Amino acid sequence: MVIIHHVEQLKFRHGLANYYMHPIIRHCSEFGVQLFFVLSGFLITYLLISEKKATGRINLIAFYLRRILRIWPVYFVVVFAAVFVFPHLEFLNIPGWEVHPEVFLERFQLFVVQFFVPNYNLAAGIAVPHATHTWSVGIEEQFYILWPVLFLVFRKSVRVIFYVLVLYLLVKIYLFNFIDPSLAWSTGVQFCIKLHIDCLVVGSIFSTMIHGNLQRAIQITTDVRVVVFAFFGVVWMLYFDFQLYGLISVVKALAAGVLIFNLAINDRFKALLEFKWLNTLGKWSYGLYMYHIAVIAWLCNLSSPGWLPAWMILPITILLSVIISGLSYNFLEIPFLKLKNRFFQVSTQNQGVSVSSL
Numbered sequence: 001m002v003i004i005h006h007v008e009q010l011k012f013r014h015g016l017a018n019y020y021m022h023p024i025i026r027h028c029s030e031f032g033v034q035l036f037f038v039l040s041g042f043l044i045t046y047l048l049i050s051e052k053k054a055t056g057r058i059n060l061i062a063f064y065l066r067r068i069l070r071i072w073p074v075y076f077v078v079v080f081a082a083v084f085v086f087p088h089l090e091f092l093n094i095p096g097w098e099v100h101p102e103v104f105l106e107r108f109q110l111f112v113v114q115f116f117v118p119n120y121n122l123a124a125g126i127a128v129p130h131a132t133h134t135w136s137v138g139i140e141e142q143f144y145i146l147w148p149v150l151f152l153v154f155r156k157s158v159r160v161i162f163y164v165l166v167l168y169l170l171v172k173i174y175l176f177n178f179i180d181p182s183l184a185w186s187t188g189v190q191f192c193i194k195l196h197i198d199c200l201v202v203g204s205i206f207s208t209m210i211h212g213n214l215q216r217a218i219q220i221t222t223d224v225r226v227v228v229f230a231f232f233g234v235v236w237m238l239y240f241d242f243q244l245y246g247l248i249s250v251v252k253a254l255a256a257g258v259l260i261f262n263l264a265i266n267d268r269f270k271a272l273l274e275f276k277w278l279n280t281l282g283k284w285s286y287g288l289y290m291y292h293i294a295v296i297a298w299l300c301n302l303s304s305p306g307w308l309p310a311w312m313i314l315p316i317t318i319l320l321s322v323i324i325s326g327l328s329y330n331f332l333e334i335p336f337l338k339l340k341n342r343f344f345q346v347s348t349q350n351q352g353v354s355v356s357s358l
Helices: 002-013 023-055 060-088 104-116 118-123 132-153 157-177 187-193 197-211 215-221 224-239 248-265 267-273 276-303 310-340
Strands: none
Touching (some): 002 023, 023 132, 023 197, 060 104, 060 132, 104 132, 118 132, 197 215, 197 248, 215 248, 267 276
16 A cells, blocks of 8 residues: 555656545555554564563563564665665656755764654655655654563553553644644654554554453454444545544554454454465565665656656566565575574464564
8 A cells, every 4th residue: 555655656756647646545555554553563562461471571672682683674774775875876866855965974864863763854854765664664663662661660551551542642632633733844743643653552452452361352353243344444534534633543543453453363364364475475564665665766767758657667666576575585684583583582373463574
């Protein structure tokens, strides 16, 4: 969904025929990001609670090292290339998006900010071509830093999750409905709105349902009628444009959570994820997300002078991104994943939740 949005966005910037302004294109991208955050909250909370139950504690150092080894290798390559290499390659040019600092020290500062808090650059309107999309990975990193600490400080994880969700929703309602309009697009406001804490926490709630053995809640969530309602609710929300006082993202997150929860534990739907090619794509999905912008930029530059029909950009983007992601996984990521496996691993197979790609 995100790739489709970015294809149409870059076609728009290159002046090619596109559907960028169609509401479904924009909403698909938003929901793709929300789905990503719900899934992240679900899996990471599951791992943290599993570790705490298995060992009586959470090993923060091992947890952080596992996250670094999984995320940073590809992340470093993409951000480094976007700041120092791609701006000098005309065939990857994106009209209207340029890396402005020419002095090395200023560009290095941009690299550091983009590496650790890319969502700040997004909120401040600082474009980093080929790496702007890493804002979502930055939020995930920040979540990984703070979330296990909260689990250590507070004994009852469910209460922590509830308090964080309510607090963030109250802040979001205020920012959407009561803040001075002149401040609505300020860096601080945009930074808070785009944190997507509600989606991460909703994913965590569904995870605690499994560990808490909340049979009644599980029974309701896995009811076929609820799943069908969630699915068609998502389809409906992708078409219509409304904000619901700033709460529409949490509504979408709940629908996404229902679908993810059923794919994880409901025998009726688990079989959908048992295809080998889907498991492979799941392992490659991180690279697929990280590399696809550069691929689209190259294809759009081929299409602008008429060398490539615009309609072919999407299928070729998907094909090339999958190939690059597969190569990246096998030659760049696997060596670091082997190091990652030296640290404490939480077994989740007995409860039907696969986290092998984490």
